Amino acid sequence: MGANDRNMILPRIRQLDEGAVNRIAAGEVVERPASAVKELVENALDARATRVTVDIADGGRTLIRVTDDGHGIDPDDLPMALSRHATSKIDGSDLLNIHSFGFRGEALPSLGAVGRLTITSRAQGSDGAATIHVSGGRIDAPRPAALRQGTVVELRDLFHATPARLKFLKSERSETMAVTDVIRRLAMAEPGVAFALRDISDGGERILFRADAAADMTGRMAAILGRAFTDNAMSIDAERDGFRLTGLAGLPTYSKGNSVSQYLFVNGRPVRDKMLTGALRGAYVDVLARDRHAVAALFVTCDPELVDCNVHPAKTEVRFRDAGIVRGLIVSGLRHALAGAGHRSATTTAEATLGAMRPGRPTAPVYQMDRPSQQARAASYSAQMPGFSEAPSARMEDSVAPDDAATSAPLGAARAQLHENWIIAQTETGIVIVDQHAAHERLVYEQLKAQMRDRGVVAQALLIPDVVEVGPMADLLLSLDLSRLGLSLEPFGPGTVAVRETPAILGNVSAEVLIRDILDELEESDGADPLSLQSRLDAILSRMACHGSVRSGRRMSAPEMNALLREMETTPNSGQCNHGRPTYVELRLSDIERLFGRT
Numbered sequence: 001m002g003a004n005d006r007n008m009i010l011p012r013i014r015q016l017d018e019g020a021v022n023r024i025a026a027g028e029v030v031e032r033p034a035s036a037v038k039e040l041v042e043n044a045l046d047a048r049a050t051r052v053t054v055d056i057a058d059g060g061r062t063l064i065r066v067t068d069d070g071h072g073i074d075p076d077d078l079p080m081a082l083s084r085h086a087t088s089k090i091d092g093s094d095l096l097n098i099h100s101f102g103f104r105g106e107a108l109p110s111l112g113a114v115g116r117l118t119i120t121s122r123a124q125g126s127d128g129a130a131t132i133h134v135s136g137g138r139i140d141a142p143r144p145a146a147l148r149q150g151t152v153v154e155l156r157d158l159f160h161a162t163p164a165r166l167k168f169l170k171s172e173r174s175e176t177m178a179v180t181d182v183i184r185r186l187a188m189a190e191p192g193v194a195f196a197l198r199d200i201s202d203g204g205e206r207i208l209f210r211a212d213a214a215a216d217m218t219g220r221m222a223a224i225l226g227r228a229f230t231d232n233a234m235s236i237d238a239e240r241d242g243f244r245l246t247g248l249a250g251l252p253t254y255s256k257g258n259s260v261s262q263y264l265f266v267n268g269r270p271v272r273d274k275m276l277t278g279a280l281r282g283a284y285v286d287v288l289a290r291d292r293h294a295v296a297a298l299f300v301t302c303d304p305e306l307v308d309c310n311v312h313p314a315k316t317e318v319r320f321r322d323a324g325i326v327r328g329l330i331v332s333g334l335r336h337a338l339a340g341a342g343h344r345s346a347t348t349t350a351e352a353t354l355g356a357m358r359p360g361r362p363t364a365p366v367y368q369m370d371r372p373s374q375q376a377r378a379a380s381y382s383a384q385m386p387g388f389s390e391a392p393s394a395r396m397e398d399s400v401a402p403d404d405a406a407t408s409a410p411l412g413a414a415r416a417q418l419h420e421n422w423i424i425a426q427t428e429t430g431i432v433i434v435d436q437h438a439a440h441e442r443l444v445y446e447q448l449k450a451q452m453r454d455r456g457v458v459a460q461a462l463l464i465p466d467v468v469e470v471g472p473m474a475d476l477l478l479s480l481d482l483s484r485l486g487l488s489l490e491p492f493g494p495g496t497v498a499v500r501e502t503p504a505i506l507g508n509v510s511a512e513v514l515i516r517d518i519l520d521e522l523e524e525s526d527g528a529d530p531l532s533l534q535s536r537l538d539a540i541l542s543r544m545a546c547h548g549s550v551r552s553g554r555r556m557s558a559p560e561m562n563a564l565l566r567e568m569e570t571t572p573n574s575g576q577c578n579h580g581r582p583t584y585v586e587l588r589l590s591d592i593e594r595l596f597g598r599t
Contacts (some may be wrong), residue, residue: 024393025254032109032169033060033158034178040153041186044068049150050213051194054183057201059175061158061166069150072123075130082108082134101277113137114165115158132474136161136317161528180209184224185270187211188263188297191220195365201375211243221248221297225261228294229254232346236298238333241325243302245333250295250340253575254346263297266307269389272316276300279327283334284537286571289579290524296334300326343568345411345575349582353433406562410569421552423561429481430588436561437552437575439568445545445578446571447505449538457541460503466499466511467492473519485541487514507548517543542578 030036035053046053047070057063073081109444111117112134129147133140159165169175169487180197187195187209197209214220222230232254239246247265264276276298284294308319320326406413411434412427423434449458470477474495482489486503499511506514520534521543568574568583577583 012169025235030107030114030158032178032402033175034182036060036064036068036111036115036158037179038065038182038186039111040066040155041183043107043153043288044151045186045190045193046149047071049193053196053198054179055198055200056176056179057199059169059172060179061169061172061175062156063200064155065152067152071127072126072151072314073119073121073124074123075121075142078119078121078130078132082112082117082132082139092288100220111155111158112139114161116156116160118333119151120145120147120154122149124149131308138404154539176208177482178593183209185263187224188217188220189265189270191217209428215247217297217299218248225297228348232348233335234341235293235337236337238329238336240329240332241322242306243326243329244298245298245300245329246294246593247298249298249334249337251341251344251346251575252284252292252294252573252580254351255292255580256295257287257292259293261295265297265299266309266318267301267304268299269309269316270316273318273325275320275323276330279330280334282327282535283331284285285535286335286542287576287578288336292580299328316596325342330370339572341575342570342572343574343583345582345584345586347586349585350587350591353585353587354595357397357595365439391485405566409566414558414565417426417561418554420555423556423564425561425565427486427586429585430590430592431588432586434565434566434568434576434583434584435582436554436556438581439564439574439583440576440585441545441568441573442574443564445542446573447502448541448545451486451505452541454485456484458504459486461485461490462499462502462503465490467496468499468512469496470515471495471521473522473531476522477515477519480536480540482518482540485537487544498526503544504546506544514544514547516549546576 013348030039033056037056037060038430041054042050044066047068049068049070055063055065055067090264094132106119108119114135116133118131118133118134120129120131129145130142132142146276169215170178182506183195187193191214194213195209195211196207199206199208199561211220211223214223218230220232220233226424229250230248232251232258233248234251236247236249246432259277262280264271266273266276280294280296280298288294306321322509357539407426409431410427412425414423415426416424417436418424421436423436425432425434450455451592472512474491477497478489478491485503485584486501487499488500488501488503489497497515499515502509502511518540522541574581
């Protein structure tokens with residue numbers, strides 16, 4: 001051992017002062033202005049406020065003020081409210097039986113450690129109000145104040161005591177959007193409370209968000225997410241083993257390009273939980289494309305002892321005692337609702353269609369399907385229908401006769417087929433335009449799933465087995481046991497398989513093309529979230545369904561078109577194809593009349 005090592009002075013362990021402890025704790029509790037707003041508004045809700053008003057300036061950097069009409073704080077308790085781990089919401093004997101938003105007693109002292117905090121409050125039944133101020137952890141003595149009821153908490157110059165944190169904040173616009181999102185989520189959790197968020201930067205006043213007290217959850221969702229969501233959402237109510245799932249979930253055709261419109265709550269608390277969002281994604285995997293996301297507001301309620309919300313100081317993460325039950329409840333509850341929605345499709349597709357049809361206002365198409373060349377279509381139709389010859393691009397179905405009974409059906413009576421792909425049906429209140437390929441693809445897919453679930457997909461043997469080279473994917477393909485899907489494969493040398501049977505429902509189909517489509521599906525899902533075996537089999541069935549569907553460009557007779565409409569009306573999920581696109585658009589007579597300026 002060298003002389004320097006022998007003479008080294010060991011660092012001593014010392015107790016940090018209260019101010020340093022609070023600043024360290026604030027790093028977890030208060031990450032940005034939105035975190036402060038969340039903590040203060042949750043305190044107002046725990047005080048049983050019926051009206052909460054939030055004022056911010058400069059995205060919350062220079063001012064956050066939360067005003068409520070709750071039960072207030074007793075003047076003698078104000079100094080204690082600024083002490084670390086002091087709270088009126090629990091007694092500390094049971095950290096699982098939590099019935100309030102807050103319970104850790106960290107928010108107020110943390111805010112006082114990193115900003116200039118003033119609390120003015122008048123307790124119910126008190127003769128007067130009191131105020132207390134803390135800046136950088138230094139607490140002033142309480143003094144009398146004027147306030148009619150409730151509490152006003154004012155936080156100025158956030159992070160003035162820890163200026164390095166200011167460098168990590170985003171732009172004023174980004175911070176304002178984050179604050180707005182917090183208020184939106186808390187407003188969803190408490191529909192009976194009125195909320196207002198105002199930006200008072202530069203001495204002005206701009207309303208960023210407002211929601212009056214609503215009688216029920218649907219009314220609050222309509223006010224926050226819009227009437228379009230509630231009009232195109234399914235009501236969810238399911239129970240399992242002590243857990244209940246309620247809320248609204250959008251139709252697959254009412255989806256978004258990102259997941260920002262997914263709102264999840266556990267016992268009324270807004271949370272961001274990977275397990276819950278994964279379950280939501282899994283419930284829609286059969287009806288949405290991979291780049292689309294469901295719109296939903298879902299509420300999980302249970303005995304507080306079945307869930308731990310004390311995982312992180314921010315309280316946005318939870319841990320369930322049995323996560324499998326909750327995941328299964330979400331998946332089964334949503335899939336049951338999707339099946340119950342039947343052929344229902346989003347009304348917004350009609351609105352977008354009308355927008356695209358109005359002259360002088362060109363817009364991108366709502367949905368676009370790849371359309372092969374005329375030569376490729378002709379070759380495909382010849383294989384599908386021997387003796388087929390290419391028809392004109394648009395044709396009326398002369399054999400369609402008026403059918404008053406059929407027009408009263410949800411999807412009406414077929415009246416024409418245009419461009420050998422679009423079925424025009426007449427209803428009592430308007431018309432329906434059906435994408436015949438997309439619709440039949442969903443019908444075949446649902447039939448395949450039903451067969452596999454009941455007895456396995458019926459197979460037909462090939463007279464001569466097809467030998468297909470698949471390369472290194474051969475082992476994976478053979479390991480999936482596709483015989484349940486009506487597809488019999490055997491190894492046939494390195495990287496090669498022999499196809500002996502194909503699903504009977506697909507008719508005459510190229511085994512090689514089918515296998516290559518299945519390989520494409522397996523490769524596409526390889527980089528995504530891990531799929532269960534059943535999910536992979538369903539994805540393969542979806543690919544197979546495309547091969548057995550009525551192709552775009554195939555001429556259909558009147559009975560065929562009407563049969564397709566009737567089957568859509570009785571088939572679950574038929575409002576959208578396997579990729580989440582709508583299978584039909586409904587236009588009411590009033591919509592059509594508007595196009596021609598008749599209203």
